[in-house]
Amino acid sequence: MESKNKELAVAALRNGTVIDHIPSSALFKAVDLLGIEKLGVSVTIGNNLESKRLGHKGIIKVADTEFPPEVLSRIAIIAPSAVINTIRDYEVVKKEPVSLPDEITGLVVCDNPKCVSRNQPIPSRFEVIDRENVALRCHYCEHELRGDAIILK
C-alpha cells in the first residue's frame, strides 16, 4: 500500500490512518466527517488520483491518529468502497473496508420535511436496510433514502 503510493510524492506515514478508495466526489465530505480540520496533526489529502477500481479516487492520510470505529463507519455512508489502513511503524497492520453500522443516529437529515425528526429537537435516526447500495430508512417516518437523497447534517 505505502510502496504503491510513493509515486504520489507524499510522505510515508510512520503511524496513523490511510483512508483509500474514496470516490472523488465524496472526498471532501469524508474530510468533513472525520473532523480533520480540527486535528493538529499532519494530513495529506489527494484527489482525482487514478484508480483501477473507481476510475478516479481520493485518499486521506492522517498522521498519529487512529479513528474510533463509529467515526469510520460514518465514511461508509458516503464512500462504501473506502478502505481503512492502519499504519504502525511504517507497516500496514490492519486493512479493512469500511462497514455501515446497523443504525445511524444524528448524522443524516431525513428528506421528508414533515418528519418529526426535522421539526422537534431530536436527533435523526436511520436503520440501514441495504449495505451494498447504501439505503437507509428513517426510524420515525419510514422514508427510504438512497444515493443523492442521503444528505449529511
Add this chain to the structure above:
Amino acid sequence: MPTNADNTNAPRSIVSIADLSKEEILSLIRLAAYFEERPNSKLLDGKVVATLFFEPSTRTRLSFETAVNRLGGRIIGFSDPAATSTSKGETLKDTIKMVANYADLIVMRHYLEGAARYASEITEVPIINAGDGAHQHPSQTMLDLYSIYKTQDRLDDITVTMVGDLKYGRTVHSLLMALSHFRAKFNFVACDELRMPEEFRLFCDRNGIEYHESKDFSPEVIADTDILYMTRVQRERFTDLMEYERVKDLYNLEASMLDAAKDSMRVLHPLPRVNEIAQDVDDSPKAYYFQQAKNGLYARQAMICTALGMDIRI
C-alpha cells in the same frame, strides 16, 4: 362466558400496522367481533384515556371517544392544539411527558410523520397512533380489515382492487402491508401521477404478492374483485392541473359498473367521499362504506383493550 380485564398481557403501543403480526391482527379481528356483539361494558372502569389531537380530525376522534365511553372509561385531552401549550412552543416530548402523568393510554393524532413512534419511545404509557401525517393510521387499517373479514367471511385469498390516489393515500399502503399476511391479490387502478409508489411495488415483489396495474377503471377490472377499495383523487395532489382536469372523473364509480361484479363483492372507502362514488351506488347492496365506518368503533375498542394489555377471553 368470557372473563375480562385480567390484565395479564403487557401494555403495548400500536403505532404502525407493520408492528402487528398476523396472529395479533387476527386477535384484534376476533376482539372487534366480540365488541360488536357487546359494545357496552365497564371494561375500562377506572381507566383514563387521553385523546391528543394535534390536528383536528372529528371523525377519528369521535370514534375513539365513543369507543372509550362505551367501555366505561373516562377521557381527557384536546381536539385543537391552538388551545394548548403546543401553541406556546412546547415540544411534543414535554406534552407527552405531562399527559403520561395522568392517563393510562394516549390516543394521538399529529401532523408530523413519525410523531407517534417518537412519543411511544419517551413514555411507558402505551400510545395508539390515530394518524401521523401521511404516514400511518393503523385504526383505519384495522377497521378496513375487519370490514373485509365481515363481508367476505375470511381474510385469506382476497382480490382487492384499489382505485384513485394510490400514491399519497396512506390507507391503501397500510392495507396492502396488512393483507400481505393473507395471500391477497391486488389490482392497482390509477393514473400515472397517482400510481402506486415503487417502494410498495417492490414490497409486493419481495413478498410474492401478485398485482396488476391499470390506468383504465373498467367493469372488467371489477369483475374478479372481492373488495373494491375506492379513494379520493384530490386536486391539491397534482403538480399539473391540466392532468387533474383530464383524470378527475376517470376514477369515479357508478352503479352500472357493478352489474358484472360478484354478488359477494363490497365497495369500501375510507371516507369522506366527494364524487368518486356516485350517489346511485349507495343503494346497491354492494355499497359498504357506511357500515365500514361503523366497524371502526369495534376495531378501536379492540385496539384500546389490546394497548392496555387487557386479557379478554372470548
